[in-house]
């Protein structure tokens with residue numbers, strides 16, 4: 220989907236607050252996002268609530284992921300051995316460039332002029348589509364939402380429903396233009412039927428498919444892909460050659476572990492008891508499905524995340540998107556402000572770790588630390604804790620530079636530390652603040668602050684300091700009932 | 701590329717060497733639903749109906765006649781029949797097309813497919829195909845627009861953990877699995893659930909026995 224590449228904050232100077240301000244002005248986007256998150260929240264609450272053992276399943280999911288990570292090297296070796304035994308070929312990619320090179324070469328060797336794609340998030344992470352296009356191979360996204368995003372030359376705004384920012388009239392326009400249609404209704408059924416007709420011919424003629432994956436099973440060599448539309452079944456069973464890109468963190472030790480994750484994922488994700496289709500295959504099967512199977516195992520920063528004892532649980536994520544749907548910040552800003560294919564709370568912790576703080580260092584601040592994401596996460600990732608840990612890392616990295624040491628934020632943090640250590644200083648600061656705010660206070664609110672402090676008030680206001688501090692009031696009422 | 705393999709495994713090993721070892725205890729999530737047989741089938745049928753699936757409950761002896769009537773109602777004239785399809789299930793009426801290794805384009809022209817399954821899971825209304833007898837290769841139940849699936853009462857279990865031991869033999873034999881929970885669907889356009897994108901748009905289930 221992304222013919223678009225994501226920008227680097229250090230180069231462009233555009234960070235999360237900057238992008239969020241733009242998106243906040245887009246009222247259709249906000250309306251759509253609010254409708255989406257409200258609807259999905261209600262559905263997930265219902266189908267997770269009906270299971271008496273939901274909390275036990277969450278704990279089991281967390282325990283299995285911990286074990287899978289602890290034994291990751293052994294699990295990866297077992298996965299490789301079992302895929303090879305079943306007639307598949309395993310490739311290893313240290314980074315995005317290596318993965319692009321492997322996949323592009325495989326598609327070229329198969330003589331493909333076009334490839335059909337399903338479950339594209341990881342292929343987006345490595346920027347595969349532009350690389351394929353540069354090699355003369357046309358990538359065709361087949362998830363309806365990815366198709367809308369690709370045909371509309373857009374970027375995704377939600378992990379689960381990437382085109383949620385588009386309404387039906389816009390989708391109709393995009394389809395008519397891209398499919399060369401003179402007439403098309405704007406009912407969802409008509410739009411869906413148009414997608415079915417448009418893609419069917421491509422499914423029947425494609426020689427090569429490229430997919431992501433939800434799980435790789437170490438003890439059997441089986442790959443698992445969950446989907447709704449049947450485009451996954453088409454991609455995974457019709458073409459002659461199948462290339463699957465899997466992050467190394469997607470490995471589960473045993474086939475039986477799926478009994479936990481196939482209950483957790485659909486219920487937390489789309490709010491269904493089960494998604495319409497789940498595909499499992501092992502290597503190559505004669506007479507059924509692709510006769511050439513390549514599994515590309517991708518590191519791209521994952522082993523580095525694994526080495527961080529606090530942040531490593533980031534890798535447990537099963538991409539259900541539930542943390543987006545419960546996040547008050549995501550609900551207001553939408554997905555584009557995160558400038559990544561991973562948005563919301565998981566994006567705020569995953570993107571800066573994958574791409575580095577210079578590229579995405581503002582993201583760990585894109586949260587109010589309210590804890591809703593932790594409560595919702597089907598594998599119990601403590602996102603607030605990881606956010607705080609990463610903020611510490613960002614500050615440590617900044618302090619290493621002189622500009623960072625003299626920056627308003629660092630000075631403020633150092634000042635706050637001193638005040639909490641010496642209460643008398645705090646009292647003095649509050650008295651000074653009450654005098655100082657006379658210049659900026661209006662009706663008990665402050666909506667403008669001078670440069671250096673203006674970041675807080677650019678898209679929100681805050682209450683002015685009251686005439687008397689709590690501490691002063693407490694002292695004055697001593698001795699009274 | 702072997703350099704990449706060693707590099708990745710090496711940094712994974714270094715990253716994990718200090719992680720605590722020991723046996724991982726899994727919490728006591730439910731391993732069985734524990735309904736009596738009649739209630740189990742009721743639950744399965746109810747959950748299928750939630751996905752807009754028509755469920756026809758009949759004795760095993762009536763599979764063929766029930767299928768014939770249903771296929772006529774749906775207006776299906778050509779019906780794909782997978783290898784090792786039980787003789788007693790063969791419906792009359794439509795032209796029956798056996799699997800003869802047709803290519804995708806040929807399969808795409810066939811009106812419907814009738815097949816069995818490996819297991820039914822009541823709690824989530826899921827049918828699992830394991831490419832075994834009476835089911836065949838994956839493309840057969842994918843390309844025709846209508847799918848009539850036969851589930852026998854003895855194939856129905858309560859929860860996913862109860863289904864896993866029945867699925868393991870197919871995995872060990874290298875066969876693919878397809879979990880089907882209702883007809884294909886999408887909610888990508890303004891979150892309206894629309895049935896039938898690329899898979900069969902209509903799914904009927906004969907629940908027999």
Ligand code: SF4
Pocket residue numbers: 535536537538539540541542543565592595596597598599600
């Ligand atoms: S962090 Fe948890 S809630 Fe968020 S997408 Fe990942 S698994 Fe889902």
